[in-house]
Amino acid sequence: MSKTQSGILRLESANVLKVVMSDYFKRLKDAEETAGKKIAWCTSVGPAELLYSMGFEVYFPENHGAMLGASKKADKYIPSAVAEGYSPDICSYLTSDIGAFLQNETPLQRSGFEAVPKPDILVYNTNQCHEVADWFSFYARHFDVPILGIHTPLGLNELSDTIINGVAEQFKALVPELEKVSPRKFDMDAFKKSIELSRDACVRWREVLEKAMHRPSPINFFDAAIHMGPIVVMRGTTYALDYYNVLYDELDDRIAKGISSVPNEKYRLYWEGMPLWYQLSNMARLFASLDTCVVASTYCNSWVFDDLDPADPFYSSALAYSKLFIVRSEEVKKEMLQEHLKDYAIDGIIYHDSKTCPRNSNNRFGLQNRLYEETNIPFLEINGDLNDPRCFSEEQSLIAIETFIQQLAEKIYS
Amino acid sequence: MLKLGIDLGSSYTKGVLVNDENQIVDQFVVKTGFDFKRAASRIMTKFEEDYEIATPVYTCGYGRDQVDFEHISNSEIMALSKAVFTKFNKKCAVIDIGGQDTKFIKINQQGQVDKFKMNRKCAAGTGSFLEEIAFRLDISPLEFNTLTDEATEEVRINSYCTVFAISEIIGLIKKGATIANIAVGIYNSIIERCMEMVAADETIIITGGVPEKHPTIVRLFKKKFSKVESPENSQFFAAWGNILLNSQK
Ligand code: SF4
Numbered sequence: 186m187s188k189t190q191s192g193i194l195r196l197e198s199a200n201v202l203k204v205v206m207s208d209y210f211k212r213l214k215d216a217e218e219t220a221g222k223k224i225a226w227c228t229s230v231g232p233a234e235l236l237y238s239m240g241f242e243v244y245f246p247e248n249h250g251a252m253l254g255a256s257k258k259a260d261k262y263i264p265s266a267v268a269e270g271y272s273p274d275i276c277s278y279l280t281s282d283i284g285a286f287l288q289n290e291t292p293l294q295r296s297g298f299e300a301v302p303k304p305d306i307l308v309y310n311t312n313q314c315h316e317v318a319d320w321f322s323f324y325a326r327h328f329d330v331p332i333l334g335i336h337t338p339l340g341l342n343e344l345s346d347t348i349i350n351g352v353a354e355q356f357k358a359l360v361p362e363l364e365k366v367s368p369r370k371f372d373m374d375a376f377k378k379s380i381e382l383s384r385d386a387c388v389r390w391r392e393v394l395e396k397a398m399h400r401p402s403p404i405n406f407f408d409a410a411i412h413m414g415p416i417v418v419m420r421g422t423t424y425a426l427d428y429y430n431v432l433y434d435e436l437d438d439r440i441a442k443g444i445s446s447v448p449n450e451k452y453r454l455y456w457e458g459m460p461l462w463y464q465l466s467n468m469a470r471l472f473a474s475l476d477t478c479v480v481a482s483t484y485c486n487s488w489v490f491d492d493l494d495p496a497d498p499f500y501s502s503a504l505a506y507s508k509l510f511i512v513r514s515e516e517v518k519k520e521m522l523q524e525h526l527k528d529y530a531i532d533g534i535i536y537h538d539s540k541t542c543p544r545n546s547n548n549r550f551g552l553q554n555r556l557y558e559e560t561n562i563p564f565l566e567i568n569g570d571l572n573d574p575r576c577f578s579e580e581q582s583l584i585a586i587e588t589f590i591q592q593l594a595e596k597i598y599s
Numbered sequence: 600m601l602k603l604g605i606d607l608g609s610s611y612t613k614g615v616l617v618n619d620e621n622q623i624v625d626q627f628v629v630k631t632g633f634d635f636k637r638a639a640s641r642i643m644t645k646f647e648e649d650y651e652i653a654t655p656v657y658t659c660g661y662g663r664d665q666v667d668f669e670h671i672s673n674s675e676i677m678a679l680s681k682a683v684f685t686k687f688n689k690k691c692a693v694i695d696i697g698g699q700d701t702k703f704i705k706i707n708q709q710g711q712v713d714k715f716k717m718n719r720k721c722a723a724g725t726g727s728f729l730e731e732i733a734f735r736l737d738i739s740p741l742e743f744n745t746l747t748d749e750a751t752e753e754v755r756i757n758s759y760c761t762v763f764a765i766s767e768i769i770g771l772i773k774k775g776a777t778i779a780n781i782a783v784g785i786y787n788s789i790i791e792r793c794m795e796m797v798a799a800d801e802t803i804i805i806t807g808g809v810p811e812k813h814p815t816i817v818r819l820f821k822k823k824f825s826k827v828e829s830p831e832n833s834q835f836f837a838a839w840g841n842i843l844l845n846s847q848k
Contacts, residue, residue, distance in 0.1 A: 588715060
């Protein structure tokens with residue numbers, strides 16, 4: 186087993202993950218080079234199952250955005266998008282992705298791509314935010330290809346049939362438009378199969394995350410943020426399910442052998458908000474040095490679409506993709522968080538207020554205070570951004586996090 | 600032997616010497632400049648002239664681990680809270696206005712930190728805001744204090760951003776506002792920024808180098824809120840709290 190400098194154990198499955206992700210990109214490259222295959226671009230919580238079932242290879246610009254963030258180059262690219270009229274205050278996935286495109290650069294060049302795979306069609310769902318529609322529109326104009334969207338109502342409290350049926354109709358309406366481009370006609374059985382594979386992978390992914398309920402936890406948020414790649418980009422294929430079986434077994438094995446992710450886990454935290462992609466390993470080291478494991482997060486838990494049901498694929502797609510945290514009312518969000526806090530035995534919460542992603546910054550409407558009043562679980566708010574490092578003060582956050590852990594120690598051990 | 604606590608802040612480095620009863624015997628402050636190690640050594644050298652100093656030394660602040668001697672480092676927020684609670688022994692909210700950041704800490708009846716917050720990355724609400732504006736107006740920052748005595752009305756500065764605030768001030772000057780009235784507006788702008796962090800009915804303890812050098816801030820705070828206190832020498836509180844934290848472990 187290999188240990189990193191901080192003593193954090195590296196997951197062996199990371200080697201498998203590398204292959205799984207590289208094969209995924211190879212399939213995209215093959216599709217680009219083979220006339221028979223078409224490429225659809227899709228949002229991270231968009232209708233991936235439908236696209237895969239119709240024979241598309243599916244590319245996710247948000248995944249690319251995260252790669253740009255993790256490669257610490259977003260601030261090199263953002264200015265080019267700003268020069269095109271995109272404000273530095275809007276989604277920095279969008280600005281870094283468009284900026285990199287304008288500069289003709291992509292981390293995929295390391296995998297033999299000349300540029301990001303060219304889309305034949307773009308499909309988004311606004312369940313996460315409306316930025317994605319504007320983001321995809323840029324590429325629709327650039328490549329002169331069709332763009333399709335599902336417009337999901339936001340701030341949902343009850344998931345009434347009226348709402349879900351409305352969204353399901355939008356899913357169905359995609360089919361004839363996709364058929365104009367797709368290599369294959371829509372086939373209900375193939376769609377059902379894809380939904381089933383996606384559901385099974387989501388359930389496995391949830392079970393992987395739930396392994397962190399064990400004390401000490403065999404996995405932490407910073408690992409999970411990397412290992413979530415397949416559930417984001419390969420939902421609806423066997424690849425995602427196969428991968429999470431491997432990861433699940435490794436975590437099981439760790440628990441059986443008493444191996445923890447963080448060497449000396451004393452405090453268990455919940456991460457609310459986007460990861461700081463350019464700080465992922467620094468953060469992992471910092472928390473480990475403070476005997477703290479970030480065991481759960483809204484972010485990683487968002488890709489659990491276990492309501493998908495092959496018996497009713499359109500309705501259940503609409504339900505699953507409208508039920509997720511980011512779509513819900515503040516009240517429902519609070520209840521969802523409360524459940525996680527209990528299930529994972531959380532000592533404290535970190536809210537990352539991500540400057541350019543208001544929809545993933547859940548400390549802006551008093552939720553953090555209301556949750557504190559009900560749970561008495563201390564919280565810390567840190568200011569930063571998912572991709573733009575210029576919005577983050579490392580020194581200030583370091584002091585804040587260290588202090589927060591001392592605050593928890595005082596509370597727990599007094 | 601006396602215990603030494605040092606708070607290595609981004610603008611100033613503060614040192615206190617404490618006896619066995621944890622009372623402050625002596626204190627000294629130097630500008631941090633560009634070198635934390637040098638600032639800490641200057642404090643050490645100064646005290647070594649007259650006292651015998653025990654090791655380890657207790658440090659906190661941005662440069663807490665940038666010292667050349669054996670030390671135990673702490674979070675300055677925990678250290679400051681300890682000092683405030685030792686002094687006041689009650690539930691309160693602390694607003695610490697420093698050169699580069701403003702901190703807000705909520706302390707409960709047991710003296711534990713319930714919540715804390717640091718200001719965002721800009722200068723608003725900090726000493727840098729005052730310094731930058733003073734520089735642009737070509738006066739010394741401390742002059743703002745005396746100027747406010749001549750103020751006849753409170754001019755409002757709306758902008759948080761230092762750059763915007765400066766253009767706003769230039770606009771006010773063009774419209775005939777006096778520099779004395781503007782000075783009050785500048786202080787009030789810092790206070791308003793701080794008040795975003797506390798509830799109106801809390802006992803507020805104001806600490807830090809800025810209120811110590813600019814007593815007008817404390818005076819204006821008291822005008823707006825009923826339960827405001829600001830202890831003397833509060834810029835040394837974190838350095839002192841450092842020692843208190845460790846002596847009770
Ligand atoms: S949810 Fe946030 S990070 Fe994701 S695309 Fe929308 S604005 Fe960007």
